[in-house]
Amino acid sequence: MNEPTRFDRLTKRHRDCLRGVRQLKGSKEIADDLGIEKSTVDSYLTEAVKVLGARNRRDAAMQWAEYEAAHSEPKASKTTVSPDFATPDKIGGDSARLSETADPLPPRMSPDELIVGAPGDTGGPPFRMRSPGHRLPFRRKGQRGNDLSVGDRLIWIQAITLGIAIAFGMLMTGLQVLTGLIESVAQRLS
Structure with a gap:
């Protein structure tokens, strides 16, 4: 499936929800911003993940951000608009919420990773912090599988x-x- 048709299948609400995920907002925050229910946001994100063929909502948001950055049009020259329609609320549409510059993409990391310091401080990979306590015998959300050794599995x-x-x-x-x-x-x- 080629990229443009895949992204063209996303509705405005899918895109708004993916932008919220990209801004590291939770479903409730996105719902409050859009004036819809949290379950509706979750439904839109689930649909967007399926449409884009992503692993999860974060991956879908990153794909959308990369596509949006690559296909954004240069800003048009300002047109004269009457003062009654100058506020963003009265303009409406996506143009009211476009930012001047795109935010840099955060580095990819798994749920157990913690970045200490800025990327590139030491030139090495980010510091990985293990979750304290016992490792559980089942897959946690955001992981592809568990990381137990054979001995750990036997103990469990x-x-x-x-x-x-x-x-x-x-x-x-x-x-x-x-x-x-x-x-x-x-x-x-x-």
Whole structure:
């Protein structure tokens, strides 16, 4: 599929929502800015991700920003407009929200990355901070897979099995206590 037709399939609302994601806003903030519900913003972003064939909403926003920057037209000369229509609210359309210069794109990073200092300070890759505590045995949002070693997986299997055994024991003890309580109430009533 060629690029222009893919981006031409985005509606104005898709584009507005993608710009909000590009500005690092959450769904609620975008919804407040556009005067729509948060669930509607999420729907628009999900559709935009599918239309662009992106991995996630951030990737779709980055694709849209790159396309928009590459295909933006140079600013036309100013035309005379009557003072009644000079405010952006009365102009309407996308032209009211265009910025003078495009913001630089932030560097790509995974959810577990933290950038310390400006990019290029040391000339090396950004510092990766591991999430503290235990690594979980399932994929977290924004990751392609989990990063557990074979040993970690075996430990998790044992821990989950032990947790299930303890939970089952507690359930059986609770049922035994409940059965005894029901029997004692039945004996008192008869």
